[in-house]
Structures are given as structure tokens and as C-alpha cells.
Amino acid sequence: MTRTLPSPVATGPDERFGPRLWGLLLVLAGNMLIDALEVSVAVVALPAIGTDLGQPPTVTQWAMTGFAAGFGGLLLFGARVVTLLGRRRVYLAALLAFAAASALSALAHDPWLLLATRLLKGFCAALTAPTGLAIITSTFPEGRPRSRAVSVYTLFGAGGFTAGLVLSGWLTETSWRWAFAFPAPVVLLLFALGLRLIPGEPPGTAKGTGPGVASAPKGRGAVSDMRLPPRGRDQPPRRRAWTTTARRYDIPGALTFLGALLALVQGITQLPAHGWSDPRAVGPLCTAALFALAFWQIEHRSAHPLLAIGPSLRRNPALIRSAAGAACLNGSYLGLLFVLTYQTQTLAGWSPLRTALALLPAAAPPALTAPAAGRLVARFGAPPLIAAGAACAFAGCLLQLRPHAWPLDYPGRMLPTLLLIGAAFVLSFAALNMQAMSRLAPADRLTGSGLYQTAVQLAALLAVALVAALLAAHAPTPGAGPAAAAAACRPALTLVAALGFLGLLVGLTGLIRTPPPPSSLHHGE
Numbered sequence: 001m002t003r004t005l006p007s008p009v010a011t012g013p014d015e016r017f018g019p020r021l022w023g024l025l026l027v028l029a030g031n032m033l034i035d036a037l038e039v040s041v042a043v044v045a046l047p048a049i050g051t052d053l054g055q056p057p058t059v060t061q062w063a064m065t066g067f068a069a070g071f072g073g074l075l076l077f078g079a080r081v082v083t084l085l086g087r088r089r090v091y092l093a094a095l096l097a098f099a100a101a102s103a104l105s106a107l108a109h110d111p112w113l114l115l116a117t118r119l120l121k122g123f124c125a126a127l128t129a130p131t132g133l134a135i136i137t138s139t140f141p142e143g144r145p146r147s148r149a150v151s152v153y154t155l156f157g158a159g160g161f162t163a164g165l166v167l168s169g170w171l172t173e174t175s176w177r178w179a180f181a182f183p184a185p186v187v188l189l190l191f192a193l194g195l196r197l198i199p200g201e202p203p204g205t206a207k208g209t210g211p212g213v214a215s216a217p218k219g220r221g222a223v224s225d226m227r228l229p230p231r232g233r234d235q236p237p238r239r240r241a242w243t244t245t246a247r248r249y250d251i252p253g254a255l256t257f258l259g260a261l262l263a264l265v266q267g268i269t270q271l272p273a274h275g276w277s278d279p280r281a282v283g284p285l286c287t288a289a290l291f292a293l294a295f296w297q298i299e300h301r302s303a304h305p306l307l308a309i310g311p312s313l314r315r316n317p318a319l320i321r322s323a324a325g326a327a328c329l330n331g332s333y334l335g336l337l338f339v340l341t342y343q344t345q346t347l348a349g350w351s352p353l354r355t356a357l358a359l360l361p362a363a364a365p366p367a368l369t370a371p372a373a374g375r376l377v378a379r380f381g382a383p384p385l386i387a388a389g390a391a392c393a394f395a396g397c398l399l400q401l402r403p404h405a406w407p408l409d410y411p412g413r414m415l416p417t418l419l420l421i422g423a424a425f426v427l428s429f430a431a432l433n434m435q436a437m438s439r440l441a442p443a444d445r446l447t448g449s450g451l452y453q454t455a456v457q458l459a460a461l462l463a464v465a466l467v468a469a470l471l472a473a474h475a476p477t478p479g480a481g482p483a484a485a486a487a488a489c490r491p492a493l494t495l496v497a498a499l500g501f502l503g504l505l506v507g508l509t510g511l512i513r514t515p516p517p518p519s520s521l522h523h524g525e
Contacts, residue, residue, distance in 0.1 A: 024139065024197045025149050027190050028132040029156040031095065034183050034190075035125040036160020038067050039460070040363065041168040042118075043337050044356045045176040047345040052176065055111050057342065058269040061468040062115040064334070065265055065461045070122020072457025073261045076306040076450045077254035078126035084249065087131050088198050095191040098124040099184045106181030129157075130449070139199055151371055158370035162363040169356025250306045253298045257306070260291035261458070265465040272473035309451070312444055319448050321510050322436035323455040325386055328503030329393055329428065330456045331463030333362070333421055335496045336397065338467050339489050340414065347482045348408045361415060365422035366429060373430030382435040383510040389428025390507035394500035396420030400493045406483035428507070435510070463499060467492045 042063040050060040082090045098121055105117035136153055140146040171178040267284035274281040299305040313319065337359065344350040344358060369376075377385060396417040408414065433452075440448045470492040476484040 020197060021140065021145075021149075023193060024199075025136070025152055027194045027197055028135060029153050031128055031187065031190050032132055032153055033156040033160040033163065034098075034187060035129050036157045037164025037167065038121060038125065038183075039064060039334070040161045040164030041179050042067065043334075043341055043359075044165060044168040044352050045172045045179050046338070046341055048172050048176040048352060049114075053109070053111055053114075056472060057338075057468045058272065058472045059111050061269065061338070061464050062111060062265075063118055064338070064464050066115045066118030067122040067125075068457045068461040068464070069258065069261050069265070070119040070124075071126045072122075072454045072461060073258040074123045074254060075126040075130075075454050075457065076447075077250065077257075078123065079130065079446065079450055080249055080304075080306060082127060082131050082134075086201050087135055088200050090127050091131050091135070091198060092191060092194055094124040094127040095187050095194060098128075099187040099191065102181060102184035102187065106177040106184075130453075135198065155367070155370050159367040162360065162367045165356040165359055165363055169351075169353035172352035248304055250298070250302055250304055253295060253302060253306045256291045256295040256298060260288045260295060261461060263288035263291060265461060268462075268465045268469050269472075272469050307451075308447055310444070312441060313448055313451070316439055316444075316448070318439045319436050319452065321506055322386075322432045323452045325390065325428070325503055325506045325510075326432040326436075326452065327455045327459035328499050328506060329390070329424060329432070331459035332393060332397060332496050332499035332503065333425075334460045335463040335467040335492070335499065336400070336417070336421065337362075338464050339400075339471070339492050339496065342471060343408060343486055343489060347485050358410060358414065359418065362418040362421040362425075366425035369426045370430070373426075374434075376427075377431050377434050382431040382438070383507075385431040386428045386435065386510055387504070387507035389424040389426070389431070390500070390504040392420045392427065393424035394497070394504045396424070397493070397497035397500040401490065401497055406481075406486055408486070459499075463496075466495055470495060 046057070046060050046063060049055070049063055050057065053060070101117040101120040101124070105114055105121070108114040108117065133150070133153060136149045137146065140149045167182065168179040171182060263284045267281055267288060270278075270281040270284060276282060299307050340359065341355060344355045345352065350358070396419075399413065399417045399420070402413070436452045437445060437449065471489065474488045474491050476488045
């Protein structure tokens with residue numbers, strides 16, 4: 001690995017980007033696009049994965065939920081890793097791991113190897129997505145250059161889902177394995193550029209300090225407290241060093257939290273086939289409960305907990321409403337896409353590319369309008385936009401609950417639903433993000449942002465798992481026609497609509513004005 005280079009800076013009286021800044025932005029935004037397209041890549045490829053591996057939707061759903069579990073389940077742990085090891089080192093290592101996981105996932109012939117690679121890719125995204133934005137804010141000069149860089153970064157992230165649909169549809173026409181493999185060479189190219197362009201820590205920033213991590217004593221290096229402790233009689237030095245490191249990173253907390261999520265999804269998806277009396281379904285659910293209890297105990301006793309939720313965060317209604325609203329929006333959207341992909345490819349026999357193009361009316365509008373999202377919020381305010389977006393999402397979900405005619409009616413049934421979902425994201429997604437951060441004190445912003453993003457990812461995880469379980473539980477009898485199979489999707493669509501309705505209720509509560517929490521009164525909006 002090459003040496004750490006000094007941070008590139010903008011030059012010139014008009015603060016235009018120099019070549020190095022443009023190169024750095026290309027690396028960061030390009031990787032953000034790859035992170036964002038990972039979910040949509042799996043959506044269109046799911047039926048092909050099931051056919052190739054001979055697995056039902058309750059197993060193939062791990063291609064979607066595995067990535068969400070790695071991202072949402074390890075996001076707070078990833079922030080801790082970046083804080084302790086430094087942005088450059090972690091970012092570059094995550095790029096290499098992401099490329100390796102992409103290649104392995106394309107070669108997988110076992111669903112559990114595919115799950116492992118998706119988990120790893122989700123964790124890599126948890127390391128790089130927030131770190132890329134942090135690098136931008138510390139490297140690009142404040143003012144127009146930084147705002148322009150953040151806009152480009154956001155645009156690439158918003159466009160990633162749309163790009164993933166189209167690329168996956170096109171590549172899955174040949175094989176779903178190409179859809180999972182193509183990020184590998186792209187990320188390796190970004191890694192090669194990043195070696196030269198990603199700067200080290202900004203001056204005055206010490207690794208090993210940050211929210212939830214005890215700072216090194218004054219006058220010492222950032223990792224001085226990570227040295228081996230004095231030799232003791234009861235414990236060898238290496239074991240004590242490992243114990244200290246594990247507690248500092250909160251590795252037990254991260255593992256128990258992730259274990260609870262994975263066990264919960266496994267239990268949910270096993271219920272349709274085995275029922276409540278079978279250990280294959282009840283066992284994972286009990287394991288999830290035990291892991292959750294262990295996680296709570298670890299966090300309660302830890303000196304450096306991952307969930308350092310102070311009173312100011314617990315009493316912040318804007319953050320809580322935004323996290324709940326974004327969770328409902330994202331969960332209902334991905335649950336709906338899971339059902340629609342099943343209907344179009346498995347039942348109607350559409351090709352992957354046709355399915356991907358059919359889903360674009362929901363995915364493209366948020367990407368196209370992302371640059372104007374801030375102006376929209378500034379003009380109308382976040383709460384009205386959130387409520388209007390939630391109403392659009394709920395209306396779109398309700399359209400899918402009408403009596404189902406066959407063959408599939410795209411212009412009269414599916415297209416209006418997708419347009420309403422797209423409108424929901426245009427109106428409310430940026431507003432939810434901005435509202436979540438608007439009343440946070442500076443010291444709480446890192447933790448608050450992590451909690452918000454974790455809620456968004458975990459909603460996708462649980463919604464897709466529940467939808468897959470409902471599709472399996474109400475599957476028609478063998479030999480039933482496509483019309484009967486489409487009608488059997490109604491329970492899953494009812495769940496999606498219920499999430500949309502819950503999101504609408506959360507959005508409407510935001511129209512009731514509440515005073516800001518005391519901790520934010522002196523920090524501005």
C-alpha cells in the first residue's frame with residue numbers, strides 16, 4: 001500500500017476543483033453508487049437465483065436481506081471501527097473485501113455461501129458509505145465546493161438503485177452470476193485510484209477518539225491505551241490484550257446484535273414450512289430472543305457501548321418520527337418489489353430486463369429529482385412533505401389490494417402503484433433525512449445518524465423476510481394457474497399496505513408541532 005498522501009485542496013480564486021479533487025470525488029461517489037445498487041441488483045435476480053440453486057423464495061430472500069443485515073446490523077460497529085483505525089485504512093480495506101465478496105458471490109453454488117458474501121458486502125457498505133461523506137466534509141473546502149461535492153455524492157447514491165435495476169436486468173438475461181460479479185472489477189479500479197487519492201486523517205484528528213470511545217490521555221498517542229497491559233499472574237498478556245480490544249470495539253455487542261437479526265429472519269422464514277411446533281422454526285426465534293437479551297446486557301454494562309443513546313436522543317421526537325417514517329417507507333417499498341418481481345417473472349414469465357424496466361417508474365424519479373430535494377424541503381418544510389409522501393405510498397399499496405385480474409395489468413394496476421411510490425420518495429425521503437438531523441446537538445449527530453440508517457435497513461430486512469414467509473404460507477396448491485397464484489399474493493400485499501398505513505400515521509403526527517428538546521435549543525436547526 002502506498003504512503004498516505006496529503007489532503008488535496010481546491011485551488012484558484014473561484015475555488016474550482018483541481019484534477020485531484022475530481023479524482024477523489026470520482027472514487028467516493030463511484031463507490032457510493034456501487035453500494036446503492038447492491039439491493040436492486042438482487043431484486044431482479046431473485047427468481048433466477050431460485051431456479052439455478054433450486055431454492056424457494058424463503059431461501060433466496062437472503063440475497064436481499066443478507067446485505068441489509070450486514071449494512072444495518074453492523075453500521076454502528078462500522079462507525080466504531082472507522083473511529084479507531086482511521087478513515088483511509090478502513091475505506092481501502094473495505095473496497096478490497098467488497099471486490100472479493102462480489103467474486104465469491106458470483107461463484108456460489110450454495111445459498112449459505114451466497115448469504116455470507118452478501119453479509120460481508122453489507123458490512124463493507126456500512127464502512128464506506130458514511131466514511132465517504134466524512135472524507136468529503138473534511139477534504140473539500142467549505143462553501144460551494146463542498147456543497148457541489150455533497151450534491152454529486154448524493155446524486156450517485158440516489159441513482160445507484162435505478163442503475164442496479166437496469167444492469168441487473170440486462171446481465172441476468174445471461175446469468176444472475178454476472179449481475180453479482182460485475183462490481184468486482186469496478187471496485188478494484190476504485191481501489192487503485194483510492195490508493196493515490198484518498199487522504200489520511202485531517203490534521204488534529206486522532207484515531208481512537210470519537211463518540212462512545214474513551215479518548216487517550218493528553219500527551220499520548222491515539223493508540224497508547226491499546227498497548228499490552230502489564231503481565232499479570234492470572235491472565236496471559238495476549239489474552240488481556242484481546243479482551244481490551246474486544247471491549248473497546250464492542251465486538252460482543254456487534255456479534256450478538258447481528259446474531260439476533262439473522263436468527264429472527266431464519267425463524268420467520270421457517271414458520272410457513274414447519275409451523276410453531278417444530279424446533280426448526282421455534283429454535284431460531286428463541287435464539288434471536290437470547291441474542292437480543294445478551295446484547296442488551298452487554299450494552300448496559302459496557303464502558304464503550306455501540307448504542308450510546310443519551311436522554312437527548314430518547315427525547316427527540318423529530319429523530320424518532322423520521323426513523324419510523326423512513327423505516328415504513330423503505331420496508332413497504334422493498335416488500336412490494338419482492339412481490340412484484342415474483343408476479344412478473346415467476347407467474348407472468350417476464351424476462352429479467354423487462355421486469356427491471358417495468359420497475360423504473362418507482363426508482364427513476366427519486367434519482368432525477370435528488371439535486372432539487374433540498375430546495376423542495378426549504379420551500380415547503382419537512383413535515384408536510386413527509387405526510388404527503390406517506391399518503392402517496394399508502395395509496396400505491398392500496399391499489400395492489402384490488403381484486404386481481406389475470407393476465408397482469410401493467411398500465412392499469414402496476415404502473416400507477418409504481419408512480420405513486422416514486423412520488424412518495426421524491427416528496428419525503430430527503431425530508432425524512434433532514435428532519436432526523438435537524439434538532440440534534442452536534443455531539444449527538446453521529447449516533448443519531450447511525451440509528452436512523454440502522455432503522456431504515458432493518459425495516460427492509462424484516463419486511464422482505466415477512467413477505468417471503470407470507471408468500472410461502474399462502475402458496476397455491478400444485479397445478480394451480482397463475483391467476484390463483486397471483487390471488488395468493490394478497491396476504492403479502494396486505495402486510496405491505498399495513499406498513500404504508502403505519503408510515504402515514506407517523507407522517508401525520510409530524511404535522512402536530514412539538515417544541516424542540518432542551519439539548520437542541522442552543523444548537524440551532
